Amino acid sequence: MTERKPPGITFESWADRQIREATERGELDNLPGAGEPLRGLNKPYDEMWWVKAKMEREGLSHLPPSLALRKEAQDARAAALRAPSEAMVRKIVAEINAKIDAAIRRPPEGPPHRLTPFDLDAVLQEWRERREV
Template sequence: MHGFESIVERQIREAQERGEFDNLPGSGKPLPDLRTDDPDWWVKRLIQREHLDISGAMPTVLSLRKEAETFPQSLLELQTEQSVRAVLEDYNWRVKLDRLRPAVGNLPPTIARTVDVDDLVGQWRGLREELHQRASAARAEAEAARIAQQAEAAARRRQASVWRRLLRRS
């Protein structure tokens, strides 16, 4: 030992002497899924293990592109065409604002494309109509099933009634 031992080093040494580090799970075994070819393996595993949302760490242009990929399905919850247009116009405004940022480095800047508001509103209308048709068909199926159940129950009641009358006569 050297002449100076820090408090932390002393506590570690004493814990080793007491055997507190013996028989730990995984002791003497390699780390599972250790990838030496990927320097960021531990960050990726942490994100996966902790279920972290890293969308806030993405460059703005990538998050804008990712958002555009979800159109028009992500707009189905909106009830009015006016609200859909407002969301899409806000998206286009944010894309244009992102383009005003200065380029960093020697590479050409990566940009996100603006969206055609009228085209996406048309797609939204089509999806909403399809959704309403499916809902109507599901309601009609449920109603038909309910009517069939009622008819079946009525037939069983009639049959039971016939049997009761026959049994009374005998």
């Protein structure tokens, strides 16, 4: 639909013709989401819906860095407890502890993170106990 509306034709008839011709050429067949209900119709209108959708698709976070670190620490602990081997638990805990240590030395923007490095022995003990059950 790159052509301009010709003079002397109403916009509605011009748009209808464009849609009809595209349909006849099959350009509107098998579009993503065809036949699916529109998402978010039951939610109140949000002006920033497109920003939130883009961030979700891109896997981005809108949290301040300090809160993002808290979330990352929480996720890392859960991943360590699900890890298949002790070596993997040690690796996960070492990586998040390094990030926590860096945040303690240079606090990130946002509210205080109030994190302390994980006790590797305590995490390993809990991992072992979960494996025995």
